[in-house]
Amino acid sequence: MQHHDIPGTTIFGSEEARKGFALNRMCFSFNSASNRAAFLKDEDAYCAKYGLTPEQCEAVRERNVLRMIAAGGNVYYLAKLAGIFGLNVQDIGAQQTGMSVDAFKAKLVAAGR
Amino acid sequence: MAEIIGAIATSHVPAIGKAIADKRQDEPYWKPFFAGFDYVRQWLGRERPDVIVFFYNDHGLNFFLDKMPTFAVGAAAEYKNEDEGWGLPVTRSFPGDPEFSWHVIESLVADEFDIVTCQEMLVDHAVAIPMSLYWPGAAQWPVKIIPVSINTVQHPLPSAARCFKLGRSVGRAIESYGKDLKVVVSGTGGLSHQLDGARAGFINKEFDLLCLEKIVNEPEALLRYSNEELVKLAGTQGVEFLNWLAMRGALTGQVSQLHRNYHIPISNTAAATLVLDHRKHVQRKAA
Numbered sequence: 001m002q003h004h005d006i007p008g009t010t011i012f013g014s015e016e017a018r019k020g021f022a023l024n025r026m027c028f029s030f031n032s033a034s035n036r037a038a039f040l041k042d043e044d045a046y047c048a049k050y051g052l053t054p055e056q057c058e059a060v061r062e063r064n065v066l067r068m069i070a071a072g073g074n075v076y077y078l079a080k081l082a083g084i085f086g087l088n089v090q091d092i093g094a095q096q097t098g099m100s101v102d103a104f105k106a107k108l109v110a111a112g113r
Numbered sequence: 114m115a116e117i118i119g120a121i122a123t124s125h126v127p128a129i130g131k132a133i134a135d136k137r138q139d140e141p142y143w144k145p146f147f148a149g150f151d152y153v154r155q156w157l158g159r160e161r162p163d164v165i166v167f168f169y170n171d172h173g174l175n176f177f178l179d180k181m182p183t184f185a186v187g188a189a190a191e192y193k194n195e196d197e198g199w200g201l202p203v204t205r206s207f208p209g210d211p212e213f214s215w216h217v218i219e220s221l222v223a224d225e226f227d228i229v230t231c232q233e234m235l236v237d238h239a240v241a242i243p244m245s246l247y248w249p250g251a252a253q254w255p256v257k258i259i260p261v262s263i264n265t266v267q268h269p270l271p272s273a274a275r276c277f278k279l280g281r282s283v284g285r286a287i288e289s290y291g292k293d294l295k296v297v298v299s300g301t302g303g304l305s306h307q308l309d310g311a312r313a314g315f316i317n318k319e320f321d322l323l324c325l326e327k328i329v330n331e332p333e334a335l336l337r338y339s340n341e342e343l344v345k346l347a348g349t350q351g352v353e354f355l356n357w358l359a360m361r362g363a364l365t366g367q368v369s370q371l372h373r374n375y376h377i378p379i380s381n382t383a384a385a386t387l388v389l390d391h392r393k394h395v396q397r398k399a400a
Contacts, residue, residue, distance in 0.1 A: 008311030112377030
């Protein structure tokens with residue numbers, strides 16, 4: 001849902017749930033270690049198996065979180081994909097805000113002051 | 114009769130589970146958070162509850178977007194935790210109390226809450242981390258659990274007022290159960306945080322402190338916020354505060370704050386811990 005006044009924010013609603021279903025379903029499959037291994041073995045085949053749209057495949061290939069969200073990805077599921085590459089929510093926070101990981105972490109610390 | 118002796122609310126960030134696994138609790142980054150649990154453990158050690166009812170949200174372990182219940186209640190004899198995909202160690206399973214769960218389910222449905230019932234249910238870090246914080250290193254879990262899952266993932270989410278009412282109904286269900294059990298209600302998640310989008314890393318200390326203050330004795334003041342307003346004020350994942358409101362709803366008697374800790378940041382989150390005493394219990398004991 002973009003019809004709200006919160007900058008830099010997508011509210012995950014019906015539009016995203018429908019649009020992002022294949023991408024989120026693929027990420028949900030990463031709860032299983034054997035599925036994570038299968039993805040790493042052949043990413044494109046794995047994305048095809050889950051019926052990702054060309055836009056979603058491209059976003060995954062680029063490791064571009066904002067693009068995945070624009071394609072309907074939900075961060076709780078995307079975090080499972082990020083985990084495959086050893087990335088945590090601070091790493092993807094830095095990527096989405098265009099900051100270095102250290103600068104992103106420092107921003108969080110500063111929010112407590 | 115069963116009685117609710119109090120409530121514990123806490124953040125449930127996965128990074129906490131990693132810090133526990135890596136034994137980093139005393140490091141400067143983590144200590145301000147973990148030290149907030151000394152009181153919680155002393156209180157639990159003193160009060161010795163039999164059952165904990167958890168209000169929490171599943172993050173894609175038991176539920177996916179194919180079937181997403183607004184409210185779901187566990188009725189299993191055992192709740193397993195499993196691989197969530199991002200490297201958290203799996204916590205050993207938690208004992209349930211099916212008879213008590215079914216009593217809660219029957220009461221809720223009679224009270225017009227049309228919940229989903231789960232005789233098999235995995236519980237994710239939103240239950241496993243709080244349990245590990247309440248009883249670190251316990252050889253056996255000293256309580257049984259009843260998980261109550263609230264959809265905070267896919268909008269439309271239930272409103273703050275509706276979650277509070279759900280809690281009320283759960284509270285009445287607990288207090289109408291015929292067995293002499295001491296029950297703690299626990300709400301997990303929050304406070305302000307946002308993981309996604311160009312606003313990732315958003316924290317709102319002022320709003321968190323307002324929530325922490327109002328939830329003790331004036332929770333009704335927090336029920337006017339729409340979920341869109343909660344997203345704006347607390348972040349896309351800050352809406353997990355709905356779990357806290359459901360917990361607070363279960364406390365039908367007088368409430369006082371026993372302990373509170375608030376610390377920024379744990380990972381991308383403003384972390385908070387709150388222990389509430391439920392005065393009904395205290396009064397009954399004194400009588």
